[in-house]
Amino acid sequence: MSTKTRAPQERRSNALAVGGVVVAMILVIGAGFLVNRLRDSSQDIAAAPAGSTEHGVAIGDPDAPHQVVIYEDFLCPYCGQLEAASGDELARLADEGKVYVDYRPFDLLRTDYSVDAANAFAVVLDVSGPEVAKTFHDELYADQPAEGGPYPDADWLVAKAVEAGATEDDVRPGIEDGAQEQWVTDATSAAADAGVNSTPTVLLDGRFFQDGRTMQEIVDNLVAALE
Template identity: 40%
Template sequence: MPRGTTMARNTPEKREQRRQRAAEALKERQAAERRRKMLTIGGVVAALVAIVAIIFGITQAMDTTGETPDNVPSVAEDPAADAEGDAVPGKLDGYGILVGDPEAARTVTIYEDLQCPACANLEAELGDEISEAIDAGEIQVDYRLLSFLDRASTNDYSSRALNALLVVLDTAGIDAFRAFHDDLYANQPAEGGPGFDDDELIERAVEAGAEESEIRADIEDKVYEQWIKNATDQMSKDGVNSTPTIRIDGEDADPQQLAELLQQ
């Protein structure tokens, strides 16, 4: 083949065109994979939510809420994070635990139970993206934590784990709360057996940043038991009958819509 023809095929313009076509093809494959992932998230979570909704209905028939709790959690300050100037804002608002910049453009509300498999699936698929958006000041998350899946374990794991998480929030602050919350979902015990006992919850809470001397008694005594019952009752009053339930700026949303928001 003549040399001139070979050179014509490999001109800078031709190479740039091939590079652009390859980049566009890669972009299309990545977009397709994101759509596939979002559809998978939505399908799996929807199936699990249907099961959880049935259990919720059964549990509500045995409701024992209404009493005033003796103990109400708060959000401890983190002097170290405050001194460094990188503390993530957090506060308790009724039964909502608000994490992130209150001036963020969007607010995402998530109702969840620490024993809920669909909630663990949501956290596994989108938890990192949620944390990154919080840290970037793009969203504020309103965590609505409740407990109606004690019957899914042999040792009331759902309410004991939530009590432990609230104790960490109250004594160690938002950063430890976030770390403990993520750990409990990443290592969620299987339904039908025992969840972590108090010693294991305490050990994991310490690894997340809490002090054992400040949390052991309150975890073992389940000091927020009544508050948790009332928070769970409030979920029903809010018109929520399954977990996870997601709302974006107060409007009902599904995992796919949340994933799309986090990709913006």
């Protein structure tokens, strides 16, 4: 093979090698960013105990030996990852009486969808009760939109609420009109007052939980602490 034939192939091989290194670096940086967000304990979190505020929905026995509080934004992709990894396990442990879990959505990302989804959650909680609101919460994460949009409209939120067990006539007006936007504002203020400035923020028995290097490892260690 001549030098002229070999040179383009070598350049292509080198380009592929460099591209692979760049992709690997992006993955490492992304993983590190996620872990740092979850492990940032540079501030004190002074959250109210699970079930003690109106800005969330709690599952399990209030007298369980452990409490978990999760601050979240319905658009936050890391919150979606946390829910996918932990939702079933936390529900199981709550059913077994081992933990009382309080999910507290608020508007961290300052997007229309963050407000609209939290408003819809508060409407469902108000008119359909905590069980339906928790199911709606889970549905929102199961079909979470991309952080950059496009974002679902009010009709989509109403349909999700109905799938969760709400009656359309009960929830549509509040979802369309933003009837609980003050609830969202208050929930956001309460999170800020507690010292929460990232999502997801997970508290175990009142203390910031940060044990793990990946989302799955963090969830596995959380579940182990609750067993």
